Structure formats: C-alpha cells, structure tokens
Amino acid sequence: MDQVSLFVAVMGGFASFLSPCVLPLIPSFLSYITGMSFEDLVEKGAEGKGRRKVAAHALLFIMGFTVGFIVLGASFGLLGQYLFAYRGALKIGGGILLIFFGLSITGLVKIPFMAQYKQVNLKAKPAGYLGSILVGLVFALAWTPCIGPILGSILTLCSTSEELKGAVILLFAYSMGLGVPLFLSAIALERFLGFSKRFVRYFQLVKVVSGGLLVLVGLLLVTGYFTILNAYAIGLTPKWLLKLM
Secondary structure: OOHHHHHHHHHHHHHHHOOOOOHHHHHHHHHHHHOOOHHHHHHOOOOHHHHHHHHHHHHHHHHHHHHHHHHHHHHHHHHHHHOHHHHHHHHHHHHHHHHHHHHHHHOOOOOHHHHOOOOOOOOOOOOHHHHHHHHHHHHHOOOOOOOHHHHHHHHHHHHOOOOHHHHHHHHHHHHHHHHHHHHHHHHOHHHHHHHHHHHHHHHHHHHHHHHHHHHHHHHHHHHOHHHHHHHHHHHHOOHHHHHHO
8 A cells, every 4th residue: 555645645634624614614514413503512512412422423424424435536446447557647647637736725726627516415414323424425525625626636646546445545544534533523522613713824824735745746746756755655664554554
C-alpha cells in the first residue's frame, strides 16, 4: 500500500471535516439523524441514554458514508486496473488534475463542475437507525464545493493505485479522517461548539494548506518523485504495520 497516498487520504478526510461546508453543519447533521432538537442534543446528548443514542446514530451515519465512499473508490480503482497499460500517462494526468483541484481549493482557480451540489435531497429522514445509514450513503454523494475537490483528488489517486485493495483502503482512510473527529464531536457536542466558534477564523488557512498539499502531491506525480518519496516512506514504516496493509 502506498504510504504517501494513505497519509494524503487521511489528511484529506480531516480537511473535509474542518471545511466551512461540514464543520458548522455538524449540529444540524446530528439533529437530523437523531430526531433531537438542538437543545436536547446539548442537554440530553451529553449523558446516559441520550449520549448512547447520539453515538449510535453518529456511528451508523459514518458507516453509511464510509460504504458510499468505498464504492466510489473501488469504481475508480477498477478503472485504473482497466487502464493499467497506460499507468504512466494516468499518473501524469492524475497529477495535473490534483494540481487543479488543489488550486481550486485555495480559490486561485475556479472549476465549475466542482462548485455544484450533486446530492440527493431527503425531505424527511427515514425512521430509525437504518435511516442514519441511508443518510450517510446520501452524504457520500454530496460533492459540495468544499469537499468536492478533496474527494475528487483522493479518487484520482485511487485510479493510479496498483491494486483494487489499495483504492478501497484509500477511501476507508479518507472516511476515517472525516468520521473519527465527527464521532468525537457528536459525543462531546458542547466542547465541539466552543471549538467551532473559535475555529471559524482559520477556514481560509485550512483551504490554503489542504490545497497546497494537493498541489504538492500533483507535482510529485507529474515529475515521478512520488514513487521515490513513497519508497523512502516504506523504509521508515515498521514491518508489522506493512503486514497489515
């Protein structure tokens, strides 16, 4: 498994969590999937049965979008396997795409199709815990202007993966980068609200840093140094961890 791509996927998921189209909406997401009002989330969601309910719905929501993202990743991975003979050109093309995606995140370049919502709107959440899984699946299709370029970049990396398993792992890593902090926010909502109010001032910094990282990865792919960097990363990775990949 490509260690550098794995790192980019996790950081991409975390950057998506910190983006202005996800972070401020987390209380709304939680209210929607749990059926609890904002006041109940803060008061009852911090203890006993209320906390267990919020945690369960949050986990199922995360499970839903993880499955959705993995399906997307597997699709791009299969495309990469089909075009295996053109892997060199695919990496260069993918690198160029990553550069444009990165510049799009920073705001230096506008990519029209990435600035559109591509999601299915649910007028009312399906009842019960299964409904939270379905909402998560729908969320995975929501290519918003914030997470679209980041997710598109991870999917581009999937198409350059040497194995289908690698593409699946990349999207799982992306989902965990997004899902773990989301779950922690759900079970500690009051603290999260305080954090989110203070973090608003750093939204532009997150965009610049995450966009810059994607531009760097794109340049490494185009120049061929991505493979060299990954070989160096493998040399630093413990053998027991390599066996798990």
